[in-house]
Amino acid sequence: MTAAVNGQSDLLPKFRLQDFSSGYDQPLGIVNCGDSRLFIVERTGRIWICDSAGNKSANPFLDISDSVLTADDEQGLLGLAFDPDYSANRKFYINYISKTGNSRISRFKVSLNNPDSADRSTEYLLLHLGQPFPNHNGGQLQFGPDGYLYASFGDGGDAADPFNNGQDLNTLLGKIIRIDVHNTTGNLRYGIPPTNPFVGMAGHREEIWASGLRNPWRFTFDSQNGNMWIGDVGQNNWEEINFQPSTSTGGENYGWGCWEGAHFFKSNCDASNIPPVFPVAEYPHTTSACSGSIIGGYVYRGQQFPRLMGKYIYTDFCTGVFRTVYKDHDVWVNRYLRTEEPFSYTSFGENMNGDLFVSSASSGEIYAIVDSTIITPSFTAQSENQAMRINSANDGRLLLYPNPNTGEFTVQMSAVKEETLPVTIVNHVGQVILSGNRSLHEGINEWSFSILDLKKGIYFIQVQTEEGTVAKKFSVQ
Numbered sequence: 001m002t003a004a005v006n007g008q009s010d011l012l013p014k015f016r017l018q019d020f021s022s023g024y025d026q027p028l029g030i031v032n033c034g035d036s037r038l039f040i041v042e043r044t045g046r047i048w049i050c051d052s053a054g055n056k057s058a059n060p061f062l063d064i065s066d067s068v069l070t071a072d073d074e075q076g077l078l079g080l081a082f083d084p085d086y087s088a089n090r091k092f093y094i095n096y097i098s099k100t101g102n103s104r105i106s107r108f109k110v111s112l113n114n115p116d117s118a119d120r121s122t123e124y125l126l127l128h129l130g131q132p133f134p135n136h137n138g139g140q141l142q143f144g145p146d147g148y149l150y151a152s153f154g155d156g157g158d159a160a161d162p163f164n165n166g167q168d169l170n171t172l173l174g175k176i177i178r179i180d181v182h183n184t185t186g187n188l189r190y191g192i193p194p195t196n197p198f199v200g201m202a203g204h205r206e207e208i209w210a211s212g213l214r215n216p217w218r219f220t221f222d223s224q225n226g227n228m229w230i231g232d233v234g235q236n237n238w239e240e241i242n243f244q245p246s247t248s249t250g251g252e253n254y255g256w257g258c259w260e261g262a263h264f265f266k267s268n269c270d271a272s273n274i275p276p277v278f279p280v281a282e283y284p285h286t287t288s289a290c291s292g293s294i295i296g297g298y299v300y301r302g303q304q305f306p307r308l309m310g311k312y313i314y315t316d317f318c319t320g321v322f323r324t325v326y327k328d329h330d331v332w333v334n335r336y337l338r339t340e341e342p343f344s345y346t347s348f349g350e351n352m353n354g355d356l357f358v359s360s361a362s363s364g365e366i367y368a369i370v371d372s373t374i375i376t377p378s379f380t381a382q383s384e385n386q387a388m389r390i391n392s393a394n395d396g397r398l399l400l401y402p403n404p405n406t407g408e409f410t411v412q413m414s415a416v417k418e419e420t421l422p423v424t425i426v427n428h429v430g431q432v433i434l435s436g437n438r439s440l441h442e443g444i445n446e447w448s449f450s451i452l453d454l455k456k457g458i459y460f461i462q463v464q465t466e467e468g469t470v471a472k473k474f475s476v477q
């Protein structure tokens, strides 16, 4: 095997969507609670369960459709998050637009005796926020690595942020907030984390974590390192992705409505006086009627597709264009992956293994995100043992031992004929560490390579065959 170091650009996946689960009414949320089930959120007010093979439950997990206003396309049941301690306290949280047109974040509990059914009578309103216009409601709920609940709210709606809510630190509109749902502060039904950036400052809402957002419909945390990624929907020209490192202490101003992306939008709106943080990636609108509406995604941390590893995957509701953002040698890149019909994608979600899924409002379907250079991916939860999760169908063809290891690895691979195949070793963020060709004879082939030069961590060995890539994860200790 000859050594070569390549950039990540050579390693883009053959991105595509694979049918996973169907029969939903405008699905816009895909969430797991720490087990093999996925919870599918419908805009119209129901949450369904689909099992790890994609089968939809016969009955909804929760139905609050008679309490949800859906008159405007951006209204409805918008977000779901399970408590980090869900298995013990049975609590989960939703964000929806009530019949009066305002935002509610409510807590519920799952039934004591039926893990597939929520107890609607347990609804407890945590937070209410008046909405001046029907659009730009945000709606995302995510627990951070710190155990606090983060929620997004848009600027209140209409166009061009007429009340300058994005920059007004005395309103929750146009913000991402951070609250403590396990404690209370004063008369609030939740706690204010003492480390929130505007605690104790007169004229500031202490819930605020970040400001200057127009409609941060979907934001997520990187499950490996806690970095936050925010897809903020633009106005006339630009869609944007904001990146907040896990070391942030909050208080960032992402610019709206003075700035749309990195482009000046309007003056006399910067009451907060906090210098703007510009997006790490943006893209312009198209000329079609639905010209652009970013759907923020996730940094891929699954086990099946090494080429997706560490890459932020996102799409656009209007165009169905999937792209990826990642850092290549300290430079942010924003690369086209693929345009996928039927469009109207609304949200991404992760299962317990970190596999990624995306929902489409127009088809009512949930799709699995796959790299088709890898054959026979499996989205069935198999085992808590990570090593069991990758590509079990290929296990018989490609073996690697001992694993984990500190010295020399032996690779064993079967071949049905004499052939020469490209072999690469990539690290956990998809960078090529070694690449070369391997000549195989018919039958069982065995060769060794030394990992003395490799840092500790997770790696993948990949062999490109006529049928697709076979891969094996290994660990250097």
Ligand SMILES: [Ca+2]
Pocket (backbone or CB within 6 Å): 212, 232, 240, 254, 255, 256, 259, 260, 261, 278, 279
């Ligand atoms: Ca911005």
